[in-house]
Amino acid sequence: MSANTGRKKVTSTGRAAAPAKRTSSAKGGAPAKAAAPAKGATRKRAASAGAAPSDKVLQLMIHAYAMEAEAAERYAEFADAMEVHNNSEVAELFRKMARIENLHAQQIRESMGWHTVPPPADNVYRWEGLEAPETADHGDLHYLMTPHHALQIARLNEERARRFYAKLAIDASDDEMRRAANEMSEEEADHVRLIDEWLSRTPAPEAGWSTDLDPPNYNTD
Amino acid sequence: MSAQAAATAVATKISPVTFKSDYKPIWCPGCGDYSVLSSVTKAFAILELEPHQIAVVSGIGCSSRIPAYTSCYGYHGIHGRALAAGTGLKVARPDLTVLVAGGDGDGYSIGGNHFMHACRRNVDMTYVVMDNHVYGMTKGQPSPTTEPDWNSKLSPGGTGLRVFHPLVVALAAGANFIGRAFSGDPNGTAEILAQAIRTPGFSFVEILSPCVTFRPEQREWKNVVRPSPVEATDDPVRATRRLLTDDGFNIGVLFKGDRAPYAPPMGKARKTAAELEEGFAL
Numbered sequence: 001m002s003a004n005t006g007r008k009k010v011t012s013t014g015r016a017a018a019p020a021k022r023t024s025s026a027k028g029g030a031p032a033k034a035a036a037p038a039k040g041a042t043r044k045r046a047a048s049a050g051a052a053p054s055d056k057v058l059q060l061m062i063h064a065y066a067m068e069a070e071a072a073e074r075y076a077e078f079a080d081a082m083e084v085h086n087n088s089e090v091a092e093l094f095r096k097m098a099r100i101e102n103l104h105a106q107q108i109r110e111s112m113g114w115h116t117v118p119p120p121a122d123n124v125y126r127w128e129g130l131e132a133p134e135t136a137d138h139g140d141l142h143y144l145m146t147p148h149h150a151l152q153i154a155r156l157n158e159e160r161a162r163r164f165y166a167k168l169a170i171d172a173s174d175d176e177m178r179r180a181a182n183e184m185s186e187e188e189a190d191h192v193r194l195i196d197e198w199l200s201r202t203p204a205p206e207a208g209w210s211t212d213l214d215p216p217n218y219n220t221d
Numbered sequence: 222m223s224a225q226a227a228a229t230a231v232a233t234k235i236s237p238v239t240f241k242s243d244y245k246p247i248w249c250p251g252c253g254d255y256s257v258l259s260s261v262t263k264a265f266a267i268l269e270l271e272p273h274q275i276a277v278v279s280g281i282g283c284s285s286r287i288p289a290y291t292s293c294y295g296y297h298g299i300h301g302r303a304l305a306a307g308t309g310l311k312v313a314r315p316d317l318t319v320l321v322a323g324g325d326g327d328g329y330s331i332g333g334n335h336f337m338h339a340c341r342r343n344v345d346m347t348y349v350v351m352d353n354h355v356y357g358m359t360k361g362q363p364s365p366t367t368e369p370d371w372n373s374k375l376s377p378g379g380t381g382l383r384v385f386h387p388l389v390v391a392l393a394a395g396a397n398f399i400g401r402a403f404s405g406d407p408n409g410t411a412e413i414l415a416q417a418i419r420t421p422g423f424s425f426v427e428i429l430s431p432c433v434t435f436r437p438e439q440r441e442w443k444n445v446v447r448p449s450p451v452e453a454t455d456d457p458v459r460a461t462r463r464l465l466t467d468d469g470f471n472i473g474v475l476f477k478g479d480r481a482p483y484a485p486p487m488g489k490a491r492k493t494a495a496e497l498e499e500g501f502a503l
Binding site: 073077078080081082083084085125130131137138139140141142143145216217218219 | 238245246247248249250251252253255256259360361373374375404405406407408409431433434435440443
């Protein structure tokens with residue numbers, strides 16, 4: 001990708017930009033996305049080419065930023081909800097995911113040299129669904145959910161993001177856009193793999209995990 | 222100027238986070254009201270308002286907790302009386318953007334009369350009802366929008382009662398803006414709310430906001446809602462015809478009128494706050 005801002009030095013992988021927190025440990029294993037390549041790596045890799053990004057790639061990066069920022073915001077909301085309901089283990093995990101997504105958003109912003117984040121064309125984000133593909137639905141939560149459930153939500157989000165970029169790559173009408181979308185898709189695929197590893201180290205929920213002897217709803221039999 | 226430079230030049234001045242308070246919402250995980258809160262703050266950001274320019278007024282119920290979760294002026298009032306409080310506030314402080322919020326029980330049952338007359342008076346404010354077809358805070362009793370055949374221990378066999386149609390009532394009573402949104406579409410909801418706030422007069426937005434605890438079947442709403450197939454109209458007759466075939470899941474702006482909002486002439490205060498307080502001395 002040649003989305004060069006001309007302002008930043010680059011690394012070959014983009015990983016050097018990642019702060020130490022990305023390797024911190026978590027209950028159930030290391031945070032899956034922590035070891036993932038930094039978002040923004042694609043821009044940095046090509047920065048030395050010296051060219052400004054095309055309008056299409058610029059729009060791609062604006063959407064990529066929004067995707068990460070929205071995901072971070074949603075995970076933070078999930079963490080708050082879980083904290084209020086004394087599910088501290090899952091709250092901590094969601095908080096961690098929010099930090100990671102925020103970091104990714106920040107990396108995109110820095111690598112693009114954005115002081116303020118530009119709006120999308122016509123002020124409209126073009127997602128396939130109602131929200132950005134990496135944003136989880138509030139309806140997916142349960143107050144008794146386990147870290148395993150939380151990771152499954154995260155995996156689903158990463159997979160949706162991967163498919164989103166992959167489709168953009170397929171539909172791209174020029175090489176620069178195709179290359180950029182493919183790289184983003186590969187990064188998301190890495191995240192999916194890392195979450196799979198994390199899931200394999202995280203105990204699956206026991207049968208009856210949602211059973212509450214004092215349920216809030218006593219209307220149902 | 223390159224595309225990037227041009228885009229970078231357009232700054233996002235205010236973020237939705239600006240409008241969120243430090244209090245963590247006390248709602249059930251999965252509740253649609255989280256998304257409504259997000260949409261409300263996004264709408265304020267779209268309009269480039271500042272927290273001190275806004276008052277969020279509510280009644281009683283799960284959704285009526287919302288003022289505490291914003292950084293705006295807030296008023297958590299009494300059951301069903303949010304619109305009365307909001308009306309008074311807007312008339313006294315027309316410079317404020319007043320957003321009144323609550324649930325279907327608070328707004329259509331306990332506050333049903335206020336709802337009608339707020340529409341009729343057409344004071345320039347926005348009323349948001351987070352409709353989940355149930356009284357959640359009090360453990361799941363049927364509300365005015367509960368389906369007649371909804372069976373539960375608290376309503377064995379269902380109420381058998383015809384549901385209340387808030388959009389029809391709002392239109393008949395004179396609301397100047399009527400729309401419906403879905404909490405699962407926070408960005409679309411924010412856009413509708415921004416339009417509602419921008420439109421002078423009384424704006425009413427019903428937001429379908431699932432209660433996953435007492436109405437878990439409402440998780441399916443995301444598969445049922447659809448964008449309204451028609452554009453907003455300013456013709457009440459056309460709007461009425463549309464509502465006759467509405468199944469409650471069409472999302473969008475239904476009606477946008479041009480009726481002038483009620484705005485009484487602002488006189489000078491005849492008494493100070495201290496003098497008024499003396500009248501309440503025991």
